[in-house]
Amino acid sequence: MSSFLEVKNLSVAFPTEDGIVQATNEVTFSVDLGQTLAIVGESGSGKSVSNLAIMGLHNPKSTRISGQAIFNLESGPIDVLTAPTETVRKMRGSTMSMIFQDPMSSLHPFFTIGNQIAESWLLHNEGGKKEARARAIEMLDLVGIPSADRRVDDYPHQFSGGMRQRAMIAMALVNNPKLLIADEPTTALDVTIQAQIIELIKQVQKEFNMAVILITHDLGVVAEVADHINVMYAGRLVETGPVDDVFYNSDHPYTRGLLNSIPRVDSFHGGRLSTIPGQPPSLIHLPNGCSFQPRCSYAKHVFGNKCEISMPELSQKAANHLARCHLSEAEIISATKAGA
Amino acid sequence: MATPILKVSGLKKYFLSSGGFTGRNKQVIKAVDGVDFEIYPGETVGLVGESGCGKTTVGRTILKLYDPTEGSIFFEGQDIAHASKVEIFSIRSKMQMIFQDPYASLNPRHTVGEIIGAPFQIHTKLSKDEIKNEVQSLLTKVGLNPEHINRFPHEFSGGQRQRIGIARALALRPKLIVADEPVSALDVSIQAQVVNLLDDLQDEYGLAYLFVAHDLSVVQHISDRVIVMYLGKVMEIAKTESLFKEPRHPYTKALLSAVPIPDPKLERSRERITLVGDLPTPANPPSGCVFNTRCWKAKDICRTTAPELLTVGSSTVACHFPE
Numbered sequence: 047m048s049s050f051l052e053v054k055n056l057s058v059a060f061p062t063e064d065g066i067v068q069a070t071n072e073v074t075f076s077v078d079l080g081q082t083l084a085i086v087g088e089s090g091s092g093k094s095v096s097n098l099a100i101m102g103l104h105n106p107k108s109t110r111i112s113g114q115a116i117f118n119l120e121s122g123p124i125d126v127l128t129a130p131t132e133t134v135r136k137m138r139g140s141t142m143s144m145i146f147q148d149p150m151s152s153l154h155p156f157f158t159i160g161n162q163i164a165e166s167w168l169l170h171n172e173g174g175k176k177e178a179r180a181r182a183i184e185m186l187d188l189v190g191i192p193s194a195d196r197r198v199d200d201y202p203h204q205f206s207g208g209m210r211q212r213a214m215i216a217m218a219l220v221n222n223p224k225l226l227i228a229d230e231p232t233t234a235l236d237v238t239i240q241a242q243i244i245e246l247i248k249q250v251q252k253e254f255n256m257a258v259i260l261i262t263h264d265l266g267v268v269a270e271v272a273d274h275i276n277v278m279y280a281g282r283l284v285e286t287g288p289v290d291d292v293f294y295n296s297d298h299p300y301t302r303g304l305l306n307s308i309p310r311v312d313s314f315h316g317g318r319l320s321t322i323p324g325q326p327p328s329l330i331h332l333p334n335g336c337s338f339q340p341r342c343s344y345a346k347h348v349f350g351n352k353c354e355i356s357m358p359e360l361s362q363k364a365a366n367h368l369a370r371c372h373l374s375e376a377e378i379i380s381a382t383k384a385g386a
Numbered sequence: 387m388a389t390p391i392l393k394v395s396g397l398k399k400y401f402l403s404s405g406g407f408t409g410r411n412k413q414v415i416k417a418v419d420g421v422d423f424e425i426y427p428g429e430t431v432g433l434v435g436e437s438g439c440g441k442t443t444v445g446r447t448i449l450k451l452y453d454p455t456e457g458s459i460f461f462e463g464q465d466i467a468h469a470s471k472v473e474i475f476s477i478r479s480k481m482q483m484i485f486q487d488p489y490a491s492l493n494p495r496h497t498v499g500e501i502i503g504a505p506f507q508i509h510t511k512l513s514k515d516e517i518k519n520e521v522q523s524l525l526t527k528v529g530l531n532p533e534h535i536n537r538f539p540h541e542f543s544g545g546q547r548q549r550i551g552i553a554r555a556l557a558l559r560p561k562l563i564v565a566d567e568p569v570s571a572l573d574v575s576i577q578a579q580v581v582n583l584l585d586d587l588q589d590e591y592g593l594a595y596l597f598v599a600h601d602l603s604v605v606q607h608i609s610d611r612v613i614v615m616y617l618g619k620v621m622e623i624a625k626t627e628s629l630f631k632e633p634r635h636p637y638t639k640a641l642l643s644a645v646p647i648p649d650p651k652l653e654r655s656r657e658r659i660t661l662v663g664d665l666p667t668p669a670n671p672p673s674g675c676v677f678n679t680r681c682w683k684a685k686d687i688c689r690t691t692a693p694e695l696l697t698v699g700s701s702t703v704a705c706h707f708p709e
Contacts, residue, residue: 088573089544206664207437236436236600238661241644245660263574266603266646270653289650307578309607311630311645312652318585319578319607325543326573 048118049076050257051100051142051225056113056127058095058104065330069095071281072113077257077274079224084260084272084289086304088326092281093261097227100259101144102126102134117141117225140170143218147230149210153202159186160198163217170221185216189246208239215246222254229261244271265308269293274366277301280327280337283360287367297369299344336372348372389463390424391561391594392448396457397421397467399440399447403669413669417443419618420457422695425562430588430595432609432626434602434641438665440618445564445598449483450474461562479509482555486567488547492539498525498550499535505557524553528583545576552583559591566598581608602645606630614638617676618668619692624701634701634708637677675706683707 054074060067070092077083085093098104100115116125119141126134146152154162163185164178171178179198186194189212202210211231218226228247232240248271251258262268268275268289275292277285277300285298296302303322324341327333335354339345345353352372360368398419405412418440425431433441446452448459450466459467466477485491492501499521506517522532528549539547548568555563565584569577581604587593599605605612605626612629614622614637622635633639643659661680666672672679678688687706695704 088575208664236665237602237644238436238640239664241646241658241660244646264646265574265648266653269648269650270646272650293648293650304574305648307575308648309581309603310647310649311603311606311642312647312649318582321578321582322575323579325545325576 048123050079050118052076052114052116052118053096053100054114054116056096056099056115057111058092058099059110060108061110062330066110067329068281068332069329070099070278073278073283075276075283075286077225077259079257080251080255081273082251082258082260082271083274083276084262084268085276085278086262086265086268087278088263090280090326090329091278093278094229097144097229097259097261100126101138101142101227102131103144119224136170139166139218139223140221141223142225142227143221143223144227144229145211145214145218145231147233149207149214149234150202152214153210155202158199158201159205159213163213163220166217167220181220182216185220186213188219188250189213189216190242191216207235208242211235211239211243212246215243215250219250219254223256225257225259226251227259227261230263231260232267233262233264240267247271265305277304280332281329282337282370284338284371285369286360287364287369291364291367295364295367297363297367298338298371299342299373300338301369303341336370344373388427390460391427391462392596393424393460394444394448394457395422395460397444397447397454397459398456399443399452400455415669416618416671417668418447419668419671421615421618421620423613423620423623425594425596427561427594428588428592429611430597430609432605432612433596433598433615434600434605434612435615436600436641436665438617438668439615440668441598441615442566444615445483445566445596448596449478449481449564451483479505479558480560481562481564482558482560484548484551484555484563484565484568487571488544488551489539489571491551492547494539497536497538498530498542501539501550502554502557505554509558520557521553524556527556527587528553529579543576545572545580548572548580549583552580552587556587556591560593562594562596564596564598567600568597569604570599570601577604584608602642614641617666617671619676620695620704621677622701622703622705623695628700632699632701632709634698634703635677635705636681636683636707636709639709640680675704
């Protein structure tokens, strides 16, 4: 059976004055209904860009997009990258929906919260304003806004940060979408509010049996909600697998480096943090061979400078677990022992 | 321990809101409402809390970027809360600040040499060449290439810019650095580099840090002691290890439990305390204990009487019913 969303060889490039920025490069993944996929990576790794493409939100005039993003709907499969604009517009909101990092700049300051949610409903449904308003109140209630029937007439500035993010979620869900893309939904929020919002996303996912794509840099949040992880580096998928496999048996030196470099609140050891040296490469001038090779402490252990010569393919490490690295597991272990 | 390098007592900072369009609804915002703590030489004190709890205001008031409304700030035994501008000028070289946003805190029209050289021009009588030498050795110290002295901030990445900000703060060999969210704008792999740099510099120069941050895992890693603030008041002060192992204040407990841990199996089995509601407004804080509106342990006394900071075990806690 095919997954709900299948992304195949998705590449997005932006031509600029300095050269072509290859923001994502041949990215392939899929998400099932009821499943949460987390996409992790540093700024500029292409995690947001690939999802804007899935939403059909790139300007075709200034972007070069290739590949496929197929939604397997009951009415048949639709590739949003080739479908007519009008079809994609109809799908946006009702099939797939997105929430963003900064709820203040994604809400219109001049319209009431209720108005904005109702507008989204009216776009996709036959019905009057009264019905839309009732639906907005219902949604605000669902996402846990207290006395929703009163707060529906508030403006965004009258809401706190956490409530705005709740309102964003209400707006995204008003047409019962099948896929929710959450782009750093809790990065701007305090930890106590973050916990509330994550709880809410988990709850609505269950209720509506949605597929969720969570874009984040916070591996703690990933550990909490994800079923499957995609790790991206310099526009490419470098590791993908079930959450436990990637956390406990990571096969890519970058993933290992990331996991090792974050301090944890549940274990105190002092001393120095382990780091990944250097910084992410420019997407215009990528290094030769593997993009991570200049920062990789294992590269020198690979026979014949293979890492500097050729880009490794994504290769199978375990069931559903793929990594883009020339090293085999055994080589990583022996290199670690040798003190890489 | 020795005498504290900084001793803050009864510190209050109130702001007057503009009162909106008509200017009639002026409100007093109690950003910091009676805070006491001290920092010893060579120590790192973490200051944590949710946004709006007053942690940044504390940092800025200590440096006299704001004038305190009430209370005293003793820096090396001298009360600077009411010091004149001239007196402050000489003290500024001993206490410096590192800012959160490495994009906004560096002047885009100045070269790195001018940015890091400015403290020397203002506070010392060094010649141009001497300043250049100092700047280059500082660049090396923070892990940047000294040949990049004539480059502009936009030519550097976020992590490198934060290093420039650190070099500028270090220039005059301060004794205390207030670091306000110094790594929160950086990518994960870069955060660890900057945290290690701050650690190394502390060892080398015996610096004291006030590390203001909301990321508890970083705070735990870097701090010797941690202060937890809520709505302008201190909830708990304790040695890092005991605060994270045995939080005494319900708020500390809730805050720690909200931090996700990068360990999927652990996360699945973890019981989480989810606080209901949002932070109340500091313009109209709840009566009694400021945390009582969100606290699951609150009783009548919490709504009427504000708890004092008292020693419980190895912590100092402001709570009627500490854990």
